[in-house]
């Protein structure tokens with residue numbers, strides 16, 4: 401059985417977290433950008449981890465993705481973010497799913513998290529059982545990640561198969 405980690409990222413912060421989470425999980429694990437993420441899921445995947453940046457209090461939308469690219473984020477995910485990819489997934493019996501996001505620490509107290517939105521989407525679509533939801537913090541829109549967040553991501557990954 402194996403793990404698939406799917407990320408969406410404009411400045412690379414969520415990708416860095418995704419790779420640290422994958423390190424923490426260990427075993428057979430593949431990390432892919434959402435533009436290349438498969439639907440349906442490969443049959444051997446029993447743990448899916450999905451992460452994206454919080455945009456406008458939730459998962460990205462076409463408008464916020466275009467804003468990110470205009471602000472200097474890397475292009476490539478304008479068509480499909482994790483919101484659209486998750487919506488295409490059919491229920492998978494026995495699948496565990498964990499979701500995470502990156503968010504700006506300057507607005508840490510504002511409500512809204514892409515990780516929670518993604519978890520709701522997984523539950524509503526009966527895609528799998530949500531086993532974890534976490535936020536990781538960047539200093540500002542382009543990053544960088546706050547000190548200690550990569551280590552925290554690795555440790556969180558380590559809990560997901562426990």
Ligand SMILES: Cc1cc2nc3c(=O)[nH]c(=O)nc-3n(C[C@H](O)[C@H](O)[C@H](O)COP(=O)(O)O)c2cc1C
Nearest residue numbers: 409410411412413414453455456457502503504541
């Ligand atoms: C259009 C846009 C909207 C954003 N909205 C929020 C928000 O509502 N809350 C928040 O904490 N951060 C917000 N951010 C900051 C992003 O969360 C930050 O850019 C992201 O974590 C960086 O990750 P990445 O490098 O993987 O794209 C926003 C960024 C952009 C570009």
